[in-house]
Amino acid sequence: MKTLRFLTMSLLAVILVAATSCKTKQGESTAKLSEEIIKPVTVSTKILKKTTITRKNTYTATLLPFREVNLAPASPGKIEKIVVDVSDKVRKGQVLVFMDRTNLEQAKINLMNLETNFRRLDTLKKTNSIAEQQYDQAKTAYEAAKASYKFLLDNTLLRAPFDGIISGKYFENGEIYSGAPIPTVGKAAVLSLVQINYLKAVVNVEAAYFPVVKKGLKAEITSDIYPGQVYTGTVYRKHPTIDPATKTFTVEIKVPNNNLDLRPGMFARVKLNMGQAKALLIPTIAIIKQIGTNDKYVFVNNRNRAEKRLIKPGRVYDDQTEILKGLREGDELIIEGQNKLMENKPLSIKN
Numbered sequence: 001m002k003t004l005r006f007l008t009m010s011l012l013a014v015i016l017v018a019a020t021s022c023k024t025k026q027g028e029s030t031a032k033l034s035e036e037i038i039k040p041v042t043v044s045t046k047i048l049k050k051t052t053i054t055r056k057n058t059y060t061a062t063l064l065p066f067r068e069v070n071l072a073p074a075s076p077g078k079i080e081k082i083v084v085d086v087s088d089k090v091r092k093g094q095v096l097v098f099m100d101r102t103n104l105e106q107a108k109i110n111l112m113n114l115e116t117n118f119r120r121l122d123t124l125k126k127t128n129s130i131a132e133q134q135y136d137q138a139k140t141a142y143e144a145a146k147a148s149y150k151f152l153l154d155n156t157l158l159r160a161p162f163d164g165i166i167s168g169k170y171f172e173n174g175e176i177y178s179g180a181p182i183p184t185v186g187k188a189a190v191l192s193l194v195q196i197n198y199l200k201a202v203v204n205v206e207a208a209y210f211p212v213v214k215k216g217l218k219a220e221i222t223s224d225i226y227p228g229q230v231y232t233g234t235v236y237r238k239h240p241t242i243d244p245a246t247k248t249f250t251v252e253i254k255v256p257n258n259n260l261d262l263r264p265g266m267f268a269r270v271k272l273n274m275g276q277a278k279a280l281l282i283p284t285i286a287i288i289k290q291i292g293t294n295d296k297y298v299f300v301n302n303r304n305r306a307e308k309r310l311i312k313p314g315r316v317y318d319d320q321t322e323i324l325k326g327l328r329e330g331d332e333l334i335i336e337g338q339n340k341l342m343e344n345k346p347l348s349i350k351n
Contacts, residue, residue, distance in 0.1 A: 060269055220271040
């Protein structure tokens with residue numbers, strides 16, 4: 001009996017010692033955690049000031065022909081001869097396609113006959129040897145025949161309306177042009193002609209810059225195909241309305257291409273100089289991305305404690321980022337040590 005009592009007392013003593021030890025360790029751990037929470041984090045800061053920047057906004061575009069036309073006669077007919085092929089360079093006014101001339105020859109004979117008759121009556125009119133009504137009828141018929149002949153001439157001999165390059169050929173000699181749309185073009189055409197000694201770049205610019213972008217504004221155009229080469233373009237058209245869905249407006253830029261280095265379809269970057277402005281720039285390294293979201297934030301010093309600020313970044317200028325929302329001039333931004341912080345963490349400033 002005495003042995004059993006001794007064992008029981010010993011077991012109770014062991015349990016009491018163990019419990020005391022655990023409580024001591026838990027207290028030490030809590031104290032250590034509390035110490036970590038209140039221990040200041042050493043950081044570097046910067047007082048924010050607005051600076052003057054030159055806004056050069058970059059946009060992407062696919063280069064387009066400055067002018068493009070699908071050549072076709074006004075009515076169906078037989079194609080006598082096409083004298084050019086794809087990639088041929090042509091001059092303004094050059095005949096490219098000869099359509100069947102039967103109607104044109106008939107119209108020419110009719111015009112010559114009516115012209116002869118009109119000249120004869122015009123001579124008689126000068127001596128008052130013809131009725132005014134007869135003269136007017138002859139004149140009207142002659143003018144109508146001239147217009148008809150010119151129309152047939154323009155649609156029998158298809159000429160280049162500008163200097164350019166043939167970009168598409170859809171018929172061969174002797175085939176019948178029906179007037180039906182060409183599937184690859186979406187329109188009726190015998191040939192397609194493009195002007196590429198100038199190209200155009202079309203970009204969509206933020207509505208905020210509508211007052212800034214004007215006709216004549218210079219643009220810098222670059223292409224990855226020609227690294228280091230900069231082409232100078234000019235804004236030649238600004239669309240007058242803002243797209244309500246994208247809050248942008250369309251700008252067309254004329255790009256000189258005298259050496260024909262650039263070609264329609266090439267990807268390009270367009271840089272527009274939007275002038276100078278005051279902006280709040282911060283080191284990009286100070287910005288932290290919220291895990292699991294697209295939110296971005298920074299920390300500022302608020303009475304030696306960390307304050308978390310959600311921000312709206314703008315454009316990047318080298319190693320600096322413009323801040324559109326969330327910070328203001330005079331804020332003390334934490335630029336070093338921010339990744340160790342949490343809201344309201346004590347700070348030790350080492351500036």
